[in-house]
Amino acid sequence: xxxxxxxMALVEQVRECMERExxxxxxxxxxSVGALSGVDGRALAFCFPLAIEGTPVxxxxxxxxxxxxxxxxxxxxxxxxxxEPCLLYCGSCASGQVEIIAGNDLILRSLEVT
Amino acid sequence: xxxxxxxxVGNTGRxxxxxxxxxxxxxxxxxxxxxxxxxxxTISLATxxxxxxxxxxxxxxxxxxxxxxxxxxxxxSPGAGKTLLLERTLExxxxxxxxxxxxxxxxTDHDAQRLQGRGAGVVQIETRNACHLDAVMVGERxxxxxxxxxxxxxxxxxxxxxxxxxxxxxxxxxxKVALLSVTEGEDKPVKYxxxxxxxPVVVVxxxxxxxxxxxxxxxxxxxIRQVRPDARIFELSARTGFGLEAWIDFLEDLxx
Numbered sequence: 001x002x003x004x005x006x007x008m009a010l011v012e013q014v015r016e017c018m019e020r021e022x023x024x025x026x027x028x029x030x031x032s033v034g035a036l037s038g039v040d041g042r043a044l045a046f047c048f049p050l051a052i053e054g055t056p057v058x059x060x061x062x063x064x065x066x067x068x069x070x071x072x073x074x075x076x077x078x079x080x081x082x083x084e085p086c087l088l089y090c091g092s093c094a095s096g097q098v099e100i101i102a103g104n105d106l107i108l109r110s111l112e113v114t
Numbered sequence: 115x116x117x118x119x120x121x122x123v124g125n126t127g128r129x130x131x132x133x134x135x136x137x138x139x140x141x142x143x144x145x146x147x148x149x150x151x152x153x154x155x156t157i158s159l160a161t162x163x164x165x166x167x168x169x170x171x172x173x174x175x176x177x178x179x180x181x182x183x184x185x186x187x188x189x190x191s192p193g194a195g196k197t198l199l200l201e202r203t204l205e206x207x208x209x210x211x212x213x214x215x216x217x218x219x220x221x222t223d224h225d226a227q228r229l230q231g232r233g234a235g236v237v238q239i240e241t242r243n244a245c246h247l248d249a250v251m252v253g254e255r256x257x258x259x260x261x262x263x264x265x266x267x268x269x270x271x272x273x274x275x276x277x278x279x280x281x282x283x284x285x286x287x288x289x290k291v292a293l294l295s296v297t298e299g300e301d302k303p304v305k306y307x308x309x310x311x312x313x314p315v316v317v318v319x320x321x322x323x324x325x326x327x328x329x330x331x332x333x334x335x336x337x338i339r340q341v342r343p344d345a346r347i348f349e350l351s352a353r354t355g356f357g358l359e360a361w362i363d364f365l366e367d368l369x370x
Contacts, residue, residue, distance in 0.1 A: 002246050002279035010163050017157065027154055031163065038282030038308040086307035086341050096343035100311075106163040114154045 003043040006106065007051035010044075013108055014057050021113070026060040028112035032067040034103040035085040041066060044106075069103030167283055170249035174286025177256055178269065183214075184368050185269040187285050189309055190293035192275030195319040197225050199293070199352040199361075200272055204232035206362045211369055212265035216255060217272040218247040225272065235259050235266070246279040247271065249286055267369040277302070281309035289368065295320040296327055300334035307341045315346045317361065322351035 014029055029048075033041040041064040048062040069082035073090035079101065080091025089096045162168070178185050188196050200215065207213055213234040217225040218241055226238035237255050239247060252271065260266060271287060273280040281290075292313035294302050297320060303310035310316065316338050324331075331349075338345050348364070350357030 002244070002282060005244065005246075005248065006163060006282070009166055012166065013161055013163060017159065021157055023155075023157075036308050036311055038278070086304045088307075088311065088341055088343075096339065108159050108161040108163055110159055111157045112154050113157060 003039060004047040004051065006039055007044055007047040010048070010106075010108060011051045011055055011057050014060075014111060015055065017111060018056055018113075023113040026057050026111055026113050028061045028063060029057070030063040030065065030109040030111070032065045032105075032107045032109050034067045034105050034107075035069045035082070036100065036103045037067075037106045039106045065109065067103050067107070070101050071098040072101050073098050164282070164284075167249045170253050171284035171286040174249055174253045174256060175288070177253075178286065178288075181260070181264070181266070183266055183269050184289075185271060185285075185287040186289045186291050186315075186365075186368070187271045187273055187280075187287035188291050188293060189273045189277070189280045189313070190275060190295070190319075191277045191298065194275070194293045194295040194298065195352055196272050196275070196293055197228055199317065199319060199350075200229060200270060201232065202352045202355070202358060203270070203362065203365065204229065204234050206358065207268070207365065208233040211268050211366060212261075213268045213270060214259040214266045215270050215272065216247075216252060216259070218251075218274045220244075220274065235261055241274055245274055245276050246283050247273050247285055248283045252285045268365060277306045277309055281306075281312055289315055291315045291317060293317045293319050294334075296323050296329045300330050301337050303334075303337040303341050310338060310341045310345070313342065314344065315348070315364070316342075318347065318349045320351060320353070321349050321356050322354045 010031065014026060033039050045062055045064055052058045052060055069085050070079060071082055071088060071090060072079050073093060073095055074097040075095035076090060076093045078090055078092035082088055088098055090098055190196055204213055215229055215234050215236045216239060217236065218239045219225055220241055220243060223238040226236045229236045237258050239251050239255060241247065259269065271285055290313045292309050294316060296318060318334065335347060338347060348357060348361045350361055
């Protein structure tokens with residue numbers, strides 16, 4: 001429900017990239033939304049057109065990829081995918097002593113530009 | 115109500131889950147057939163979208179560290195008892211640990227008024243319509259918190275009452291604390307895993323109401339441990355004072 005703030009931060013990053021890489025327009029913005037990022041992909045997609053209005057990013061399409069939670073077990077060392085974001089235990093030995101190695105963040109993956 | 119909101123409408127959303135056609139390279143040859151469109155290129159990135167907030171949060175943390183202040187960020191749903199816990203906490207720490215408080219609400223300074231007269235400087239942030247505090251809002255107000263004598267050692271941030279959005283924003287705190295009242299249901303940690311996963315400390319509030327409820331203590335503790343196995347759990351009632359000592363000891367340990 002805070003996705004408009006997040007969408008505005010995303011637009012800011014795209015603009016910075018535009019200046020750095022010197023391109024004129026953006027066709028497509030691809031982001032990965034981690035299941036434990038606290039960001040809802042659908043709400044972000046809803047807010048994105050509002051956030052780009054009147055900016056150099058206007059007209060771009062947002063592509064949202066869902067990123068599952070990946071865990072590394074501190075007991076047996078196995079890496080596994082969490083079945084649910086709220087079930088944080090090792091897929092191999094079922095230990096709860098796991099470290100989250102992916103799925104915590106919202107990541108700007110790529111831009112298709114002209 | 116929430117300016118940042120849009121989720122209800124957003125849930126009918128346009129392309130939030132369109133992961134079937136996600137791979138941007140499919141459009142790479144548009145120019146073969148469409149003379150109007152310029153040839154495109156794809157720039158690969160791996161930037162964290164929240165990095166700006168997180169950089170400011172790191173600056174806030176450094177500012178606090180330089181002054182020997184530890185900060186906690188209290189997050190819960192509205193009405194879980196953050197402000198009452200804060201009132202009792204400030205009363206008990208008065209004369210023992212110098213405290214400062216930032217309270218976030220959409221509107222009004224009611225909470226800041228409630229917290230006056232307990233020996234702590236209180237700053238109210240009215241977020242207007244935003245459903246959370248962010249690191250910039252907090253950073254702007256930090257300098258106001260220090261009194262002339264500079265005895266502050268603990269900053270308590272009472273976030274906007276909301277179990278979802280505040281979890282996504284690091285404010286520069288040292289410890290995120292999730293509050294859960296016994297009237298809310300034992301399975302809340304599993305329903306809202308982002309907050310409870312990120313909170314090493316959980317305070318179960320309104321413990322005096324347990325005799326009137328079918329509260330299942332072990333299932334609540336199991337739900338907390340499921341998303342955060344190492345969570346430190348306090349069960350207390352700010353109203354009766356039950357369990358407050360352990361909480362106060364924890365805060366004193368934090369600043370020593």
